[in-house]
Amino acid sequence: MWMTSKRSKMEIEEPRGFQAEWTQRYLVVEPPEGEGALCLVCRRLVVANGEPDVRHHYEAEHDYYERYVAEGERAALVERLRQGDLPEAAPLTPEERAARAGLGLARLLALKGRGWGEGDFVYRCIEVMLRDVLPDHVGVMDGIDLSPEITQQRVLDINQNLRSQLFNRAKDFKAYSLALDDQAFVAYENYLLVFVRGVGHDLEVQEELLTIINLTQHFSVGALMAAILEALQTAGLSLQRMVGLTTTHTLRMIGENSGLVSYMREKAVSPNCWNVIHYSGFLHLELLSSYDVDVNQIINAISEWIVLIKTRGVRRPEFQALLTESESEHGERVNGRCLNNWLRRGRTLKLIFSLRKEIKTFLVSIGATTVHFTDKQWLCDFGFLVDIMDHLRELSELLSVSKVFAAAAFDHICTFEVKLNLLQRHIEEKNLTHFASLREVVDELKEHLQEDEKILDPERYQVVICRLQKEFERHFKDLKFIKKDLELFANPFSFKAEYAPISVRVELTKLQANTNLWNEYRTKDLGQFYAGLSADSYPIIKGVACKVASLFDSSEICEKAFSYLTRNQHTLSHPLTDEHLHALFRIATTEIEPRWDDLVRRRNETNP
Numbered sequence: 001m002w003m004t005s006k007r008s009k010m011e012i013e014e015p016r017g018f019q020a021e022w023t024q025r026y027l028v029v030e031p032p033e034g035e036g037a038l039c040l041v042c043r044r045l046v047v048a049n050g051e052p053d054v055r056h057h058y059e060a061e062h063d064y065y066e067r068y069v070a071e072g073e074r075a076a077l078v079e080r081l082r083q084g085d086l087p088e089a090a091p092l093t094p095e096e097r098a099a100r101a102g103l104g105l106a107r108l109l110a111l112k113g114r115g116w117g118e119g120d121f122v123y124r125c126i127e128v129m130l131r132d133v134l135p136d137h138v139g140v141m142d143g144i145d146l147s148p149e150i151t152q153q154r155v156l157d158i159n160q161n162l163r164s165q166l167f168n169r170a171k172d173f174k175a176y177s178l179a180l181d182d183q184a185f186v187a188y189e190n191y192l193l194v195f196v197r198g199v200g201h202d203l204e205v206q207e208e209l210l211t212i213i214n215l216t217q218h219f220s221v222g223a224l225m226a227a228i229l230e231a232l233q234t235a236g237l238s239l240q241r242m243v244g245l246t247t248t249h250t251l252r253m254i255g256e257n258s259g260l261v262s263y264m265r266e267k268a269v270s271p272n273c274w275n276v277i278h279y280s281g282f283l284h285l286e287l288l289s290s291y292d293v294d295v296n297q298i299i300n301a302i303s304e305w306i307v308l309i310k311t312r313g314v315r316r317p318e319f320q321a322l323l324t325e326s327e328s329e330h331g332e333r334v335n336g337r338c339l340n341n342w343l344r345r346g347r348t349l350k351l352i353f354s355l356r357k358e359i360k361t362f363l364v365s366i367g368a369t370t371v372h373f374t375d376k377q378w379l380c381d382f383g384f385l386v387d388i389m390d391h392l393r394e395l396s397e398l399l400s401v402s403k404v405f406a407a408a409a410f411d412h413i414c415t416f417e418v419k420l421n422l423l424q425r426h427i428e429e430k431n432l433t434h435f436a437s438l439r440e441v442v443d444e445l446k447e448h449l450q451e452d453e454k455i456l457d458p459e460r461y462q463v464v465i466c467r468l469q470k471e472f473e474r475h476f477k478d479l480k481f482i483k484k485d486l487e488l489f490a491n492p493f494s495f496k497a498e499y500a501p502i503s504v505r506v507e508l509t510k511l512q513a514n515t516n517l518w519n520e521y522r523t524k525d526l527g528q529f530y531a532g533l534s535a536d537s538y539p540i541i542k543g544v545a546c547k548v549a550s551l552f553d554s555s556e557i558c559e560k561a562f563s564y565l566t567r568n569q570h571t572l573s574h575p576l577t578d579e580h581l582h583a584l585f586r587i588a589t590t591e592i593e594p595r596w597d598d599l600v601r602r603r604n605e606t607n608p
Contacts, residue, residue: 026058040081050202098143106154110587113568119146159583173198175550177244199550203531212582225263244551249280281475282555285396290344296381318358346393353386383438406551407490489548564588
């Protein structure tokens with residue numbers, strides 16, 4: 001990464017302090033004293049370490065002035081503000097207030113995964129409440145239309161507004177990475193979610209949904225590739241700026257000769273492109289790894305138990321915690337595939353294992369088979385699966401923390417690989433210190449079996465751990481190639497310069513000798529430190545910092561989409577156009593706030 005001869009493409013010219021173009025863009029001027037930016041509208045001093053601080057203030061406080069878009073209008077507006085002539089934002093008319101309320105309710109319905117028709121029900125609820133509590137204000141509901149057709153259109157309008165904001169920000173990305181998730185749609189597996197993580201020159205990280213691709217219409221890898229390239233082109237993102245690619249480890253993604261990753265990397269290879277870094281273990285780590293460690297089809301048997309509990313044991317107090325956990329994950333009703341995937345989580349398996357005696361008693365009471373409870377091999381496999389999935393859960397939770405950068409995430413992965421080596425040695429020695437559930441099963445079996453009877457088969461589980469080790473090595477091998485780069489990025493002051501690539505040694509030596517930068521490094525988080533680093537003095541280090549920061553460091557946004565689907569599977573299983581599905585998932589996963597005034601004005605312009 002540091003050695004590439006093409007790093008000039010990533011060198012960032014980042015002027016320090018106030019920038020003249022901010023005046024027209026954000027309506028601020030350089031203050032006569034001190035640092036930051038003086039807002040011409042509210043006359044407040046914006047404490048600004050960079051452009052994001054100024055932009056956030058403008059978008060949060062003065063979004064109204066976006067209506068002055070023409071260059072001449074903007075210049076005239078700035079001049080008026082300099083003279084103290086403040087154009088007042090016109091108050092919203094009753095019709096505009098009603099439209100804004102309708103938009104807000106449509107967004108809330110989308111966030112909660114409710115059907116379009118429930119808008120009318122919400123309307124009636126509010127009307128009843130106003131009639132009893134504020135009878136004089138019942139008339140305010142007259143202009144609010146929550147019919148299914150209008151609600152659908154409002155959701156599409158909000159999606160378009162969010163999409164436009166993302167594309168505007170994407171223009172400033174110095175580097176970006178993609179996450180391709182073809183496992184989120186657990187109910188029917190026919191969509192690919194494409195997420196983008198972009199970084200500007202100030203190292204502000206933006207993670208958003210880029211597009212959703214219908215796999216039934218883009219069945220071949222070539223068609224998928226074309227759809228992704230079209231989405232990138234629409235967003236103004238060139239392949240020259242793509243740094244990383246994280247995917248699930250399905251054959252569609254990582255097939256050796258025909259996987260999408262191979263096509264993407266081949267397409268991205270050009271004189272002006274970076275070598276794309278690929279890793280495939282972040283997304284749905286517990287879900288996909290469980291298929292490697294689920295010996296003896298444990299999940300299928302447990303799934304049958306849960307179905308019986310949900311249908312015939314709902315009133316039993318011992319199962320209330322389990323049922324509550326299930327309902328919070330995917331509602332009262334659940335299809336078989338969602339149930340199967342929920343059971344593959346370490347926390348769920350641990351809870352079920354703790355209830356195994358109660359489950360056995362329940363199965364006996366309803367006349368169901370309990371053959372598994374007399375099979376010592378099956379019980380040992382169950383205990384082992386619970387333990388190994390609990391270890392995977394711990395790693396998955398560490399990898400779900402976002403905005404820590406890939407260097408920290410890679411440290412967690414390396415630590416887990418060391419842990420797997422330890423588990424391998426322990427299971428070989430029949431040391432069950434880190435296998436609490438398996439140890440519990442073995443102890444129980446010893447009480448009922450003869451002393452000379454074999455209970456534990458270590459080789460059986462060594463094979464499983466070895467398989468998991470190989471999978472981790474395969475999924476994260478690209479990150480191992482840039483291990484030194486990640487270490488240097490995370491610890492620039494403790495990294496020995498003689499071990500650094502020749503191209504960066506001079507800059508690194510100069511940086512390590514700078515006392516002021518050392519103090520900043522100690523007091524600021526890593527992103528803030530690199531954001532304040534001069535691109536003029538440290539162009540190579542700053543450029544690669546942007547690249548490292550653009551790598552996905554967590555599965556948070558993918559898990560957010562996955563959770564949204566599992567919670568609202570029945571609503572989303574109703575016939576929806578791809579456009580509406582795209583809108584729902586963007587609203588559910590975005591961190592961008594819709595520009596409500598723009599939405600209201602556009603509605604009035606299209607519906608005079």
